[in-house]
Amino acid sequence: MTAYRHAIDRKVAAHEAHLLLQNDFLILDTETIGIDRNARVVQIAIVDASGQPAVDTLVNPGMPIPADAMRIHGITDAMVNDAPSMADLLPSLESLWSTHPTYIYNAEFDSRILLQHIGRRPGLMRSTCIMKLYARFVGQVGSRGDYKWHKLTDACIQLKVPRIDAPAHSALGDCLRTLAVLRAMSEWYVRNSA
Structure with missing residues (x-):
């Protein structure tokens, strides 16, 4: 990929982030046990365009939470x-995501987990993957010649996002970090679009 191509893609991605922020939107994140076809949601959060939580709840997965998952997000069976x-x-x-575009950092993962959990595609969810936009x-x-995906925490560090007062690996914290990444790309666009 040429430097010229990257410069164009960077500006297009930043412009898209800027446009996405013009909508009335939601940001969704989940914390799970597992990442395979047996994965289950243990926490879900949705924030609105201003960062206010519309949903922030633990979820009973209907099965025990493995110790390795507990070490990552700190959510226990008792909780x-x-x-x-x-x-x-x-x-x-x-009812929330059917009326608003929904932005997700790693939309394929969260959409797949929701599909597995509820047994069907989440009704009328129009999602945009902020991870791919950031990439x-x-x-x-x-290694495959496409843009490399970055962890949300790495994106926040790279963009110098101010500290968010919510734990990493919490659904609410990750929603707020996703919003901050989107805003930082939009701010880059505004500064560099003269």
């Missing part, structure tokens, strides 16, 4: 014991 299930939450979640913005070529 989710009285939490609602995804089936309980689904009607209110679908175009950075322009680092991966």
Whole structure:
């Protein structure tokens, strides 16, 4: 990939971020147990365009939380014991995301996990993957010749996002970090679009 091509892709990605922020949107994140076809949601958060939580709840996955997952997000069986299930939450979640575009850092993962959890595609969810947008913005070529994906925490460091007062690997914290990454790309566009 040429430097010229990357410069164009960077500006296009930043412009897209700028345009995405003009919408009334939601940002969604989940914390899970597992990443395979048996993965389950243990926490879900949705924030609005101003960063205010519309949803921030633990979720009872209907199975024990493995120790390795607990070490990552700190969510225990006792914490989710009285939490609602995804089936309980689904009607209110679908009413939110059916009326607003939904932005997700690693949309393929969260969409797949929701699909597995509820047994069907999340109704009317129009999602945009902020991770892929950020990958175009950075322009680092991966081993397959496409843009390399970056962890959300790395994106925040690279963009010098101010510290967010919510733990990493919490659904709410990751929603707020995704919003901050989107805003930082938009700010880059504004500074460099003269």
